[in-house]
Each structure stands twice: as C-alpha cells, then as structure tokens.
Amino acid sequence: MNKKFRLITSLILIASFVFSLACCGSKKDANEPEAEVVTDQPSEETTELILPDLMSLYKQKLIDLSADPSELGNEFTMDMQSFDIVDVTNDGIIDLILKIDCVPMSEMRGYIYTYSPEQDSVIQLSEVSIGNVYYRNGYIVGSGSRNFSTSMTIWPYTVRDAINSDKALYQGYSCDKEACESANEPFPTADDKDNDGVIYYFGDASAESLPPLTLEEYEAEVNKVIPESEKIVINYKNITTENIEAIQ
Secondary structure, three states, X not given: OHHHXXXXXXXXXXXXXXXXXXXXXXXXXXXXOOOOOOOOOOOOOOOOOOOOOHHHHHHHHHHHHHHOHHHHOOOOOHHHOEEEEEOOOXXXXXXXXXXXXXXXXXXXXXXXXXXXXXXXXXXXXXXXXXXXXXXXXXXXXXXXXXXXXXXXXXXXEEEEEOOOOOOEEXXXXXXXXXXXXXXXXXXXHHHOOOOOOXXXXXEXXXXXXXXXXXXXXXXXXXXXXXXXXXXXXXXXXXXXXHHHHOOO
C-alpha cells in the first residue's frame, strides 16, 4: 500500500512539474520587446523630373516661328520682334518670353511659351501685355482695365499669376487731388489720411472698392505680394538668325 501511495504521489509531482514548465513557457516577459513586423511593401520614392535640353527646344521654336509666325495671329517680320529665356512661372522650368511690339499698336502683345512635361513639348502658355513686369515668385504686373478719366500717381494695374494670367489676383491705383480738380471731379478728402493730396489703393482684384491707404501703407501691402527684390530683368534680344544661333 505504501509503495502504491508513493508511486501515485511521485506521478502527481512529475505531472505538476511538467505543467509548471508549460505555463512558464507560454507566458511572455513584460520586458520583452514586440517582434518587428516586416512587410513586403516597397518604400515610397520621389520621382525626379528629368527635363530635356530646353534651350534647344526654344531655339527650334524660334526658328519655326521665324519661318511661319501664323500661330501668333498675324503675319509680321519676326526679326523685328524680341525674346528672352528666363523662368517667369516660378516652377523651375525656364520659359521663352516673346515681345511683339514692332507692329501697329492694336497688335502689340507678348507671349509666354514653356515646356510641358505632360505633353513633352513646347506650348504657348499665355498671351500677355508687352509692358508686363515679371517677378521671381511667378507674378506678372500689367496695365489694368479700370476706366479713369484723370491722371494719377499710380496708374491702374493688375497682378496676375504667370501660369494662369487670364484672372487678375490683385489691383492697384491712386487718386490724385490735383488731377481731380483739373478735371472738375470730386476728390474724397476724408480718405486722404495723411493730407498729401494722393490716396492709394491696393488689394483683391475682384473687389468693387478698396480701403484708402497712405503711401506708407500702400508700399507695405504691395511689398507683401510683389517686393521690388523679386523683380526680374528681362534682357530682350531681336529674333534674328544670329541671336537664335547664339542660344546654348
């Protein structure tokens, strides 16, 4: 009986020991780090835009326009017109700027050509005024369409985006007391806050009216959009065979 009892007891102890080992092995150490989950998904890579030889493309465009300028709307002598190559759209792609001014005044205009990666070709981006001023931030400034009958210190102008030049973004102009008086037009004296005889305006092009500004306030607002330091100097050259061949 004692032998049988001891045998049963031994078996119970062995079973308890085995069970304890199994439980210990199934428990996870709280300090053990989580296993890193490895996925087969590729890492996201940035595709670099590789541009063709833009100078050669613009050179060929000028050669084509010299031979046939009909896409510009009228037939005229191209070697009397002018061009420059510079990035005016602020997109990292240099542009071909044309100025058609040796023509009747009604036909004077400018053009911006650029390279389109989507179309893999040189396209005409927009038709602009020949008097436009270009800025490195992608803005262009040209004469506005507001109808004023008096002369002024700041002639009406608009600020547009070079890529989408159809829509004006900002407008600026002034109202001068002397000009108003000579034209027998009322001058809003109450808006002349610094009593210098000139009221300045600059703001949203879609606004029907803008708040009056002093010269200091006007310059501060303009500097936020088109600072003088951002202005681009356009070095126009006549579209002659010699100047076209010099493009490199």
